[in-house]
Amino acid sequence: MAFRDNVAGAYRVVQDEICAALAQADGKGVFEEELWEREGGGGGRTRVMQLGDVIEKGGVNFSAVHGVLPEAVKKAFKVDSAHFFATGVSIVMHPGNPFVPIIHMNIRYFELDGGACWFGGGIDLTPHYVIDTDARYFHHLLKETCDAFDLSFYPKFKANADDYFYIRHREETRGVGGIFYDRLKPDNTGLSLDHLLDFSVAVGNTFVPAYTELIDRNRDREFSERELEWQYLRRSRYAEFNLVYDAGTKFGLETNGRIESILMSLPPLAKWSYNPQVVPGSEEFNTLTKLKKGVDWV
């Protein structure tokens, strides 16, 4: 079996396990599955939960596609290959309770004819209200996962996430970050492809313990109209990031990807009020002071 089939197979299992764990954690919501095929080759399994007990809207998508490399991608990747293979799992969860954070995960593998191939991905957390103990718990888990492979991974990938998940026009990070990495190969990591696959799957497997714990901690916290309004505002910032900056989203829109799967990441309900103000010293204010690069959460 080709290595890429190993990767796709492992990613399918990651999708299955995450969906099972999330459905159990939610207790009410179910994932609706859509199988789709890509005209140029390959396809995917989109799984979406809406109006669950915890998850207001969330998706866990698997895809494995191949074919002729679109011109836009050749340009973006600065490569000359004719064919590509790409597989990955992508997750975004928008919870209903403003104290449960939004979470995003992606693990992916890319291959070009000629033999070039690499892994990319990451997990990051976007709390509507930053809760220090939750952010620390989240980053500790990620560090543990990274440290098992290379002690240099967490600090590098944490800094990458700070840089990547940044809403430049707001001068704020999307949330409390996490890890983000791309183009991991044997020659720039010293790890074999098999080990890199292990790392990628380990990142995938960190999702469930990370998120279910944060769900458990916060799902029953009471909230009022005020916290909901703030949640809708933070969601609008999330939508801004994804539509203006996110490379995966832009890439998908430019290459005629499956629109509903790509934009599954957008929030179920978002508000843009004009020039909203926060009261100094409030929890909302406190959150804004923490949406900065370079916060050390471990």
Added chain:
Amino acid sequence: MAFRDNVAGAYRVVQDEICAALAQADGKGVFEEELWEREGGGGGRTRVMQLGDVIEKGGVNFSAVHGVLPEAVKKAFKVDSAHFFATGVSIVMHPGNPFVPIIHMNIRYFELDGGACWFGGGIDLTPHYVIDTDARYFHHLLKETCDAFDLSFYPKFKANADDYFYIRHREETRGVGGIFYDRLKPDNTGLSLDHLLDFSVAVGNTFVPAYTELIDRNRDREFSERELEWQYLRRSRYAEFNLVYDAGTKFGLETNGRIESILMSLPPLAKWSYNPQVVPGSEEFNTLTKLKKGVDWV
């Protein structure tokens, strides 16, 4: 007085008159004004109405800025000038009643050192529900305004609007279009700068009769949760267009413009549900069939 001061002066009056007429039409909402100054030179008057009787959120912004041309703009305009002057009026209105359409207008004048200068702008209509008689009324008014200056304007500028206000990844137009033009100069129109200013102001003056009529026709129409849901969905498409494609928005974000004035155009409340379906033959379905380029509304 320099010509550009004439333009800025005329645009200020356009802003004043539109605000007065809109406040009167709304009957309840008031425009809150913020004066701002641009670090590099010039400034503006941002006027926003929120939670009016008709207007849920809307802004009428005037600005006149000048200074050193940002590198990004030099590139975009393919010019080598060091200094620029720009003035304009920008409007977006998001009404509360789903039967009242969203409207957008922009008139602008741009000048570079060395003497290059031009006018740009347009008005376009984004009904949540396309009402043929309203769309025809709107386009007739625009045609009248255009025809008074040049019979070639309306057909050209109408086609421009179809092309420009297009959500490529959805394969639908943002609404029923209108007119859109750019780089109007004496040498490509045969009109003097003074006449082009007259045209620009005439476009600005078309806003009030166009929109107040559509408000009057629809403001008291009853609606239910269903129409509201559809409105929130259409607003999410509006947000997608503005954040992904709109040149003015991108330009503003890239050149560190005043964020709240730039993103004033975003809807007060928007919904992204996953893969929404419309019932064939319904009013929502009917609207989708009309969000196409090339519909002849006159």
